[in-house]
Amino acid sequence: MRAPAALLCHSFLLQLAAYIVRPTSAYRAIELGVDPSLVGLIAASFALIPLVVAVAIGRWNDRGHVGPSLAIGGALMAGAGLGIHLWSKGLTSLLIWNAVVGLGHLLAVVGQQTLVAQLGRERLDSAFGTYTFAASLGQAAAPLVLAAVGGSAVLPDTRLLFAIYTGTCVVLLVVTPLLSHAGKEDRGPGGDQSLRSALRVPRATRRTMTGAMLLSMLVLAAIDLIQVYLPALGVEREIPSATIGVLLAVRAAATMASRLGLARLAARVGRTRLTYISTIAAGAAVGALAAPAPVVVSGALLAVAGFALGIGQPLSMAIVTAAAPPGTTSTWLALRLSGNRVGQSLVPAALSAFTAGIGTGGIFVITGIGLLGTAATARILIADDP
Template sequence: MRPGGNRGWLLRLVIAFGFAQGAVSMARPAVSYRALALGADERAIGVIAGVYALLPLFAAVPLGRRTDHGRCAPLLPVGVVLISGGCALSGVAGSLWTMALWSGVMGLGHLCFVIGSQSLVARQSAPHEQDRNFGHFTIGAALGQLVGPIAAGALIGGEDMAGSSALALIVAGATAAVAFTSLWRIEDRRTVSPSRPDKGDRVPVRGILRTRGVPAGIFISLAVLSATDILTAYLPVVGEHRGIAPSVIGILLSLRAAATIACRLVLTPLLRLLGRTLLLTVTCLLAALLCAGIALPVPVWALGLLLVALGFCLGVGQPLSMTTVVQAAPDDARSTALALRLTGNRLGQVAAPAAAGLIAGVAGVAAPFVMLGVLLLLSSGVAVRSRREPEEEPEEPGEPEPKREADGEVRGGRRGFRCRVPLRRKSDI
């Protein structure tokens, strides 16, 4: 299949991702409410939220290595099974430690699905289509984040908080299983690398991390996902302290997701207007200010406006960081680079909720949002710095300009070297 050709696979992938992400987005606040009903405090909520990312932290790179020179599609049903099982078993768990365990299984399933699907988008998209296709792909995630919290808020409530949150988790497991219906013929086997290289031929992880653009993409993605994750896990806790009903919290989280969808629908014209680097810088800076604003004791309508604006700003980071990493990484290590990006995400999902739990226990439940503001402020600085890095090292005075032949051969230079390098189109940069 020619990359960038038939995009029916992309629509099916978006649908499947919508159901899988919807289940996770429904389960995450339900886990928090069920843990509160079982006697958890803010620190315990942070630990359970962190365990969600702990198992995937060690599995991301091996899965990426496997996907670089193999099929992507088999990871998708495996991910759906783990998500569905983790949600349902969290609903019947009777203790906090078993809830944490099944939360980790749910996180591992989400990782499998995301690595397989992101690698599929990178492999089956032409370079000039990657920003758009990753933007469309992440609409599936935003749709799930829109519907999931509303469904959780509708099911959770009343005097039996433990029972209603358990029901929400079982429904989330059934929702994830619906993703199976869209996974047929989603990968063309002609795009699969025909051979698996020896370990000595693989691009080392350290080499990928040293590639210009990869660390910046990883850090921006980490900051944006940490903000989304802590919003999902801690807004119910904020609601409990401010007397906001779970149904209202579900609507607020869905407003944030709806704004993210709106952002990704207009992502292409925004890129034409500002460019990738400036767009990332501005949105991360605005998101930092908006996160800090959530810590203020504002009324519900103002909190809703803050979350809408924040959702729009956070909608930029994920798809553009994917494209940044994919286009910076070596061609035969793209899945590994995406896995490293996901490892950074999971590291943030382990460290940020744990830190948020400690901060909330000392300074109150609004303090984690100030921490997120600082993290997003740093990410905007990373985006600015990556923009200022030179595209090439300057030539020394008097050094002759190397000649590039039509077949990609470079001749000349200071030592008269001669080597073959692939020609790069402007759209590849």
């Protein structure tokens, strides 16, 4: 298997595993009697450790340690799967194991994105579009697993789902050696400089980086909130878990479609303009999910939201990679991921405090408003296409 094919397979498996374990953790929490207002803490725990160590991992990858980053990440995710399968008896243990999953996921993602940046430097939109297409394929498959296991029950068999997650992580580890050699010796001229020097860039570049990272942060937080709160909304409205699984798959499939044709779309509309237009569309669709509506209408809204949300992530990667000085690509990509983890930890935790007052539907309204504000900010900060 050639390195690019192995990389796409690795990306698929990584996201399949992550998108199985996270809604399953939400279901397990509800199963254990945890107050629904605290479910957002599970999403926050996934981001907690990565929030602190992301940039250090990025520098480590810039120094040529892509292979170990991928291997350790997969091992942590598999180990956490065993732990969460056998020893998740309450909210505290769920939070701890999800934090370990988050760290392993970060190590693997930084390694993957470093390889993509190296392999696709001349065609960033296409390279990151294809990479994230494989990731969204995994995201689409995960809810179908959830639907198959859950059937018509409101609460699925979480033990079986955690076992499937662990098995997926084991396969991920098997695939890792096929690509871990790639990039091992590919250091840029700035790979050995200090972190402070690596982060020293012109003001205009910093503004563009900030805008891209902010957009990426809110887009990913919105996707996470859909993953966590749509099951909670399903329980609240007595929607079967199988139906929720199909709705989540619709979101992921639409995301996949947008990424498959991303290079052509960006070339026609312009990379910068496309980032904020797509975020506006996502904000409107996500906010509308709060309204009581037939399942078909919710599916249509999730399709629009999924298509629009799928654009922000790969384009923000392309913007950051294009702007990063040589030898600092992994560091800046990791800093972008660190920003993502800020959104994944602070946004769900903050919204959890308001869930009791505004209801699960209100979470979607606030998320939609946040996306609209992010689109306006990105329009100001990100430099126009050259």
